[in-house]
Amino acid sequence: MAAALPDTTYAVLGLIDKVPGASGYELVTVAGRSFAHFWPISQTLLYRELDRLTGLGWVAATRVEQLHAPSKWIYHTTTAGQGALADWLATPTRATGSFRSGVLLRFFFAYRMHPDQVRSLLADYRSALQTQVEDFVAIMDKLEAVSTPTARAGRLTALHGLRTAEARLKWVEEVEAQLEDGS
Amino acid sequence: MAAALPDTTYAVLGLIDKVPGASGYELVTVAGRSFAHFWPISQTLLYRELDRLTGLGWVAATRVEQLHAPSKWIYHTTTAGQGALADWLATPTRATGSFRSGVLLRFFFAYRMHPDQVRSLLADYRSALQTQVEDFVAIMDKLEAVSTPTARAGRLTALHGLRTAEARLKWVEEVEAQLEDGS
C-alpha cells in the first residue's frame, strides 16, 4: 500500500474538480477565497501539488496560448482522479482539526503581563474576530442567491466559521467583564 | 537583529517559568494537559526546545540523581530568560491563529458524497466535539477550586475551547436539520 497522501493534495484535486479548466494562477485565488478559512495553502504549495497530481495522472494539464496575457496551463480531473477523490471522501478520518492560537498562548501566561497588555491583547483579538465575522457574512451573502449544491457547501462552511467567531467574541466579552470587577 | 524565534520556544520557556524545577519528561506531560488544546507540541519537539533554551542561556539545567528512578535534568528560567519571556509577551502579534479542519475540507466537497457519507461525517464530528466539551469541562472543574492567577488563566483558555466546541455542536445540529428537510 502506497504512503497516504496529505489532505492538501486532495484539497487541490477537489478544487480542480470543482473549477475545471482553471489555471494554477486562478486556482490560487479561488483557494484563497473558498477553503482558505479552514485549509489555507500558499501559492508555492499549490503549484507543487499540481505537479504531483499531474504526475499521478489524476489531473491532466493542457497548454493554452493567449493573446493579451502569458500562456498558461489549465487543469482537469481525469477519471482516475475523480475515483481517487471519491475514495478519499469515502474514507473516515479523525475529526480533530489542528488549531494553534498565539493569542491563547500569550493569554495562558497573562499573569506575567501588565493588565494593560492583557487588555490590548484582548482588544486585538476582538477586532480580528470582528473582521472574520464580516468576511464570513460577506461570503454567505454572496452565495445566498446561488442554489447549487457547491454553493450550499460553501455557505455552510462559512456558517461554521461565523458561529465559531461569534462564540469567541462572546468569550472576549465574558473575559473582559471578569477582568473589570475581578482584578 | 536576530531572527525571530518560533512561538513554540516561548511556550516552553513560559512553561518552565510556570513549573520551575521540572524535568523534560514532566514538562511533556504538563504541556499535554495544559496548553495542548491551543498549542500542541510533541515530545521530540519539546526536548529540542529545551536544548535551544539552555543554549540561549534562557534556562539553566541541573542534573539530579535519583535512587528509585533514572537521573534527570531539571530546568529553571534564568533572569535573561524571564526578560525574554516578558519581551515576547509585550510584543503585539497578529491575532490570527492557524486552523485546519479535515472535516470541513471534506464537507466542502459534500456534493461528491453520498448523503449517508455526509451524515456519518457529521456524526463523527459531533462525537469528537462532545469529547472536547467533556475535556474542557473537566479542566475547568479541576481548576474551579484553585484561585491563583495561573489557574484562572488556564480556566479561561479552557472556557475558550468550551465555547468554541459548543458553537460548533450547534452548527452540526443546524446542518443536520437542514439536510433532513432540504435534500
Place this chain on the structure above:
DNA sequence: GTTCCCATGTAACCCGTTACATGATTTT
C-alpha cells in the same frame, strides 16, 4: 513610466511528526 495583473517557477529553510532505541525500576 511606474505600477499592477497574469503566470509560473526556484531556493532555502525549519518546524513538527512518526518511529524507534535504550535502560533501569516499579507495578501487575
Place this chain on the structure above:
DNA sequence: AAAATCATGTAACGGGTTACATGGGAAC
C-alpha cells in the same frame, strides 16, 4: 514474566512558509 513508568534521546522525512526571479501586457 510482562507491562507500565521514568527519562532522554536519534534518525529521517516532508509539509508548509517566506523570499525572490522573470517577463510581458495592461492600466493609471
